[in-house]
Amino acid sequence: MTRDDALIMDVPAKVDPHPYASHAFDILLVPLSRPDLGEIRIGEDLFAIGRGEAPFAAYPTDATSVLSRRHARIFSEDGAVYVADLGSKNGTHVNGAVVAQQPAALRDGDELSFGAELSYRVKLYPRAPVQQTGLVACLTPMRQDVGLQPIVITGFPFLVSKADDTFARYRDAYPHQVNYLSRRHAHLYLKGGAPWIEDLGSTNGTFVNGARLGDHAVRVEAGDVLAFGGTHFVYRLDIARHEDGDATATRSITASRPHAVSAAVSPPGAPADVPPPIEEDLDKTTFVGAADSFLDIFCVDYAARQEDEVNLEPMPDASHAAQAGAHASPARKPGRTALMCAEIARTLGLRDRAQANRAMKWTVAVVVALGLVGGGLYWRSAPDRSLERLMADHEYARAAEVADEYLARHPSDPKYQAIGTEAMLDAYVPGWIDKLRAKDFVGAETTLAHMRGTSRHNTDARALIDELAWVGSVSRFAAERGGDDARIRLYRDEGDIRRLLAHWEQDAKAHQRALDRIANTVPVFAETYAGTLSALRKLQNDDAVYLGAIERLNASIATELGREQPEALQSMLAEYRDKYPRLAGLDATEADLKQYIALIQALRNRMVGPLAAQMAAVHFSTPPFRAAYDKLAAEKLPAASIAEHYLAATQAWARGEGEAAIGALGKIEAGPWSEELAQDIAHKRQVLDQYAALPRARGTAGYEDQLLALHAMLDPDGDAWYVRAIDGDVNAIREAALRRANLLLNRAATAWRQYRNNGLIGGEQRLEAGVSAKFRAQAKLLADAQADARQGLRIYAQLKADEISQWSKVRDDIQAEVDLQRRSLNDLRMVLDPAVLKAKLALVGEPSPTATVAASPGGRR
Template identity: 45%
Template sequence: MAPGEASVAEAGPMLHKAFDLLLEPESYPAAGVIRIDENLFAVGRFEAPFASCEADAVAQLSRRHARIFIENGAAYAADLGSKNGTTVNGVLLREKPMRLQSGDVIGFGGKLTFRVRMEPRAVARAYAAQPVHLTLTPERGDLGLHPVELAEFPFLVSKADETFLQYSDRYPHQVNYVSRRHAHIFVKAGIPFVEDLGSTNGTFVDGKRVGEIAVPLQDGASLAFGGNHFAYIVSLRRETEPGAITTTTATITTTAASSTGSAAQATPDDLDKTTFITTAHSFLDIFCVDQGQPSDDEINREILPDERVPARRRSRSRFVRFVSDLGAAFGGGQAVERRVLFCGLAFVAAMIAIGSVLYFSGTAERDLKSLVAHGDYRNAVSVANAYLGKHPDDPHAMVLGTEALLKGYLPDWLDQLKRRNFDGARSVVSQMETLAATNSDARFLVDEIAWIGRLEAFMASRERADAPIRIYADENRMSELLAQWESDPSAHQRRLDRIASTVPAFRDLYAVALSHLRKLESEDSVYLAAIERLKGSIDRALAPGGDPDALSGEIADYADKYPRLAGLDRVQDDLRQYLALKHAVQSRELGPLIDAMQKARFTTPPFQAQRRQLEAHSLPTPDVVQRYMAVSDAWRNGKAEPAMTGLRSMAGGPWADAVSAELAHKQAVASQFADLQKSRGAQGYDDRVLSFDESLDPLADTWFVNAIQPDLSTLRQKALERADEWLNRAQTAWTQYRTNGGIGGDQRLETGLSDGFRKQAKLLTGAWSGAQRAAQLLRQLKADRSALADKLLAEINAEVDLQRRSLLQLSPVLDPGLLSAKLALIGEDKSSYKGANGEERRAP
C-alpha cells in the first residue's frame, strides 16, 4: 500500500461484523435508497441502478466512474479517473481510495450526492453458503502454462504476480502484453465476473473484448488476457458442504480436454504444476491507481481472435500426373503407346534445354547468393540493384537485396544513433533510400528505419522523458510520428520485426523506440489534444468577429491546467503586441500606430499571419512610415515648420484623416508656444504655462517639454497644487462612479441615452481626465505622489477599456449612431488625442 492510503487496521465500529452500506439520496430523491450488500459496487452511467435514472441526472457520470468496496470490515470509495470526479465530504478523490464512515456525503459527477449509512446485516445471503471455486485451464497444452485454481476472490491479473511472472524467461513479450493492473475476477451474488482495468492489450471473453462493464463468467467460457497466449477455459464448481464438491456443469470442453486434460482427472504430477490461489488480493491494491505512472506494457498487434487457417492439400497438376505415368511406363508398370512415349521424350528434352538456359542466365543470382553468404553485403547490394534493374519483379532477388542492404548499412546507422549523431544517421538512411530505389521490398523497411531515426532524434531533442511540450514547435513533429505509425500499426510492427530478425543488434533500439512511442501516445491523448483545443481557440479569436481580448485569460488557464505545456509565454507576448497594434489601427493615429509597428516582433504562426494580413489591408505603407518618421524627428528637434510641411505633403491617401488630425495638433502646439513666449512676464503667464504643459505629450513633444522646463521649475509649488487639484477631482468622481455601481449591461443595451448612462459616463470621463492630467504633471515634476496618480489612472483606464469593449460587442444589436454616441460619452470622441506614449491628452 502506498503512503497515505487508508489503513485496513482502522477498524471502526463495524469491524468483524457483516453490514450493508446504504446510500441515501440528497440531491436526487428519485434515485431511492441504494443498498450495497456485496463486497464490490460499481458506479457508472450504465450500471444499475443508475442506468434507469433520468438522463439529466446521470449525464455527468462516466461509464466507469467509481467503485465502492467493503474489505476487512471497512468500506472504501475509489474514483476510476472519471471526467467529473468523485468527492467525499467535498474532498475530491484522486489516485487513492478513501475510507467511508457513517454520515459521510459522497458525490458522483457533481449532481448525484448520497449520505452514507452503515447497517448491520440481519439476514445472511443464501449464495454465501456455496463458495465458488474457479479453475482456469490453458487452452493450449504446447505452451507449458499451468492451470490456475481460484478459491478466494478478488483475484488481480498482473504481470507482476507470480502466476504470470513465472513465464517471463520463456515468453518475455507475452508476459509484457499483460499489464500490471490488467483485470480482476470477483464474485457478485454468487456469480464470478471479470472486469478489465484499462489494460493496454485487453481482456477477452469468448473472443470478445471486455468493455467498461464487468462481464459474468460462465462455465466453459474462454478467457484470455492480452492476446491469445494466456488463454484459458473457465470451469466453475460450488462447495455445498465442507469437503464435498459438486460440479454444476461439464467442467471443460472436449477441445480443452484433448489438449490439456481435465482438472478433475489430473495426476499428482499435474497437481504439482497447478497454481493454487488461496488468498484473495486486496481491493485497495486493485483500485489504487497512480495515473502518472508510465506504462511499461508492450503493445500486442495480433489481438484475439486467433484465426487459424487449415492448410489445403494441393491437387496434383497434369504435369506431375504425366511424369508419374511416364515413369510407370518406363518401369514396366503399364503399357503405353509409342506416341505418348515420343511426346514424353520430347518434353524431357525441352525441359533440359530450358534448364540449361536458366542455369546460364542465373549467374547474377548465384553471384548474389555467394556474396551474401560470404558477408560481402555492400557489393551484394550493387549486384542486386543491377539485376533488379533488368528483372524488377524477381521476388527472390528482392529478398536477397534487402538482406544485403540491411546487413551492409544498418550497423553503421545504429552506430551513428548510439553516438547521437543524428545528421550522420540521416545521411546513412539517405544512402539506403538511394540504394533501395529498384527494390520495392527494401523501400518499405528503409521507411521504417527512417521513422525510427526521426522518433529517436525528436526524443533526444527533449533531453528528458518528462520534458515540456512546446506549442507551435513540438506538436507537428509528434503528430507526424504518430500518424505514420497509426496508419497501419500491424504492418509497421511486422516490418520492424523483420529488420530485427535480419540484424539482431537492432532489437535493443527497437524496444527503446516502442517505449518512446507509448510515451508519445500517452502525451497525444492529453497534451496534444489540449494544444489543438487552444490553437482552435486562438484561431477563432483572431478571425473576423472574434474577441482576442478574451484570449489572455484562457491561455493562463491552460498554463495552470497543463504544467508541461511550454511556449505559452511566447503566445501571451505575441497577444499583447497584437492587441496594442490592433488598438492602434482602430485609433487611426499614426504616432502610436507606427510605434507599435516598430515594437511588434511576433514569434508564433497565428500572430505572424495576422501581421501579414494587417500589412496587406490596414497598416500604413513603408513610404508613409518613412515620411512620418522624418516628420517626427523634425518635430522632436524643434523644427516645427519643416515637420508641418512634411505632414501637408502627406495629405492624400488612406491615412489623410490621421495626417489632418496630427497637423492640427502640431499647428496648435506651435501657435500656443509662440503666444506663450510673447506673453512672458504678463499677468496669467503662470497659468498659461501649466495649461500648455498639460497639452503636451512627454515623448512626442519632447522639445517643447524641455523648452518650458525652466518655467515649470520656478512654478513647482503652484504646479503641485494644480496636480493635487486634478487628482482630488479624479478620486472624487471615481469614488462616486463605483458607489453608483458603474455602467451595467442593461444601461449599455438601452435603446436610447438615458440620464443614468449620461451621469455615469460623465463621472467616468471626468475621473479619467483628472487622473490623466494629474499623472502627467506629477511625473514631469518628479513628485512623490506620481505613483498614486499612476495607480488611479491605471484603474480608471481598465474600466474605460472594459466599457468600450463591451459596447463594441453590442454593435450587431445597437443602432450605429447610438453606439457612436455612447462611445463618445465614455471617452471615444475624436476631440481627444493619444500621443506616442499611448496616453490620451487634450488638444490645446
C-alpha cells in the same frame, strides 16, 4: 530415462477447487465523470475494459474516446480485486496513481480512471462463494508426426507460454516453432462456467477454427480446433465436467494418468471415431492441475515481445487443421520413391529379364533426358547457391544486391524477398545504430538512403526501412530538444509530436510486428527498440497533457484577440506558467501580448501618431499574434502608406522641423482617419504659432503667462523637442511658474472634489442614447481636473519642486477615474451609436500616457 519420461516439476501443490471460497466479491463501478452512463456491476472473476467491450460499446463516442480497444482488465484472485492496464494509450489510474506494467489492487472506495475523462468509484460487496462443477479441458494434438503430447487442464486460468515447460520441452526439437509463441501468448479461462480463450497481444496470433482472434475473448466449445503461433501447436478441444474433491497436483508433470481423470476426459456422447486423447499413451500426457495467476497473465512486458520470432509461414485455417488430423498416421508407410518405382515398372511391363533388355535402349534415352533436365535445374538454381554462399560467408551487403537483382526479374518471389531483407538488415542496421548512438543523424539518414538503393525491388525490405526511418526520427527529435523529458517548445514541437504519433497509431500492431522482426534478425537492435518504445510512451503522455493544453491556449488567444480584449490573456498566461512547468516559449508569447495591448490601446484612443509609432515598432514572433495582427491591419489599422507618411512627419516634428511636419501631414489622404489627422495638424499649428510668438513677447507684461500657456499645451512625448526648447525660459521664471502650478493644482483638487460630491458618472449615464446635460457637466469637471493636475505637476517636475509628491495621489486618482470611464465606454461600443460614443469619449478626458505611447522593442514587422 528419456526426456518425455522425466519428472518436469516434482514439488506438489495443494489445489483448492474453489480458491475464492473464503473471499468473494461483487464489484460495482459507480460513474463519477459521466453519471448518465449508469453503474457497472461485475459478478465474474475477469472483466474486460475496452471501447469495443460491453457495456462500453453502447456508450456515446465522446465518452469512450479515451479508451483503447484493449484498455484494461479487472479481475479477482485470492480474495483480492485488481486492475491491470494493457498498454493503453491514455493510461489507467487508481486514486491518481498510474497503473503501469504491474496490476494494482483495488479497495472499496478507490477512484478508478481510464484516461483523463472516464472515472468510477469502486464498491466491493462480499458475497457467498459460488460452488461450481469442476471442468476438465483436454487439448489433443492434431498433428501426430511431431511428437506433441496431449494436455489435460483442470486448473484455470491456463497460460499458453513459451517459457512454461508445457511447450518449452519442445525447444530442442523445434526451436523456431517454440519461439513463434510469446511469453504471454494466450490464456484459457472460465466465465460463467464455460471455457473462453483470449489472445494476449501475441506476435503470431491465436486461431480458433482457423480464424485469428482479435481484441475480444471468444467462448470455445468441445470439438473446436485451437492453434497457437502457426501450424505446429494445433489442438482439438475436448471438455468434460466432474465433481473435483481434495486433490494434489503439480503445475506441469509427465506421469501415468489416474483412472479418475481418464473417465473425466471422455465426455458422454462423444463420437465413436474420436477416442479419448490420452488412451493411446498414458505415459506421454501433460497434466495441468494448478491454475496460473492473472497477476502474471496481465503483467505487461514490452521487452519480452522482442524475443518472439515472426512466423512467415502460412497461418492455419480450419481446413488445414482438419486435414492434418485426418491424414496423420503413426504406422510407417512405403517411401514415395519406392512407390513411384513400382508404378513405373508396372506401367512399362518389366516383369522378366527379356522385357528388361528390350527396355535398355529406352532407359539410356531416359537417363540422357534426365541429365539434360537436371543440368537445366542446376543452372536455374545457381542464384540460390550463390546467395546461400554469400550468406554463409557473412557477405550480407553483396547478398542483398544479388537478391535485389533477382527480384528485378522476379518481383514476387517470397523466398528472395525474405533472404534479401535479412541480408540487408544484417549488413546495414548495426552501423546505422552506431550512428544513432553517436547522434550522427545525417549519417544515419544516408545509410537508410543506401539501404533503399540496394532494395529498390524488394517491397518487404522497403517496409522495414520505413520503420527504421521512423525510429530514427524519434531518436533525432528527442536528441534535438534535449532528451525525452526536456521541455516542450511552444509552436515548435507540436507538429513533430503529432507526426511521430500519427505514424505509430495508424497501425500500432503492424509497426510492432515489423520492429520485432528487425530485433529478431539483428539482436543489437533490441536496445534501440526498447528505448524507442519508452520514448513513444512519453510522447503519448505529452500529447495527452501538454498538447491539449496548447490547443486550449491557442483557442483562448484567438478568441480574446478577435474580441480586441488582449488584457484578459495576462492572467491565463500566468496560470499556464505555474501549471505547466515543462512548457517552454511563454516568454515570447507574453512579449507579443504586451505589444498587442499597447497597439489596441492606441487604436481605441484613435491617436494616429502613437498608433503609427506602434505599427512601426511591433514585431510578433508567435503564430497566433501574427495572424491577429494581419487581420487587424487589413480591417481597422491605418493603411501602411498612411502610417509611413505619418511616421516621417512625426520624425520631422521631433527634430523641430515644424513647417515641414505640418506640410507632410497636409498631403496625407487619411480617409477614415481624416478627423484625427485634422486635430493633430491643428495642435501642431497652435504650438508652432505660440512658440514663434515667444521671442516677440519677451520683456512684456504677459510674457510669463504666454510661456506657461505654451508649456501647458505641450505633450511631454509627442512635443519633446519644444519642451526642451523652452526649459530654460520656464526655469528662469521659477517663482511665477510655481504660483501658476499651485493655482492649477488647487483648481484641479476643487473640480475633483465637486465631481465626487455630485456623484460619479454611472452606468445609466454612459448607456444614454445621447449626451445629457448631467453627463456633459460631470465629464467637464473630470476633464478639467485632469488637465489642471497634469499641467501643474508638469511644471513642478520641470522645476524639480519639493511639493510634487503631495499632489501625485490627487493626479493618480483623477487619472484612474478617467481610465475607468474610457474603458467602460469602450465596452459599450457594440451598443452605443458610434457618433455618441466618440462624443462621450472626447468629453471624459485623455487616456493615460502609458496606454497610448508605450513602445515595444523590435524592428519593423
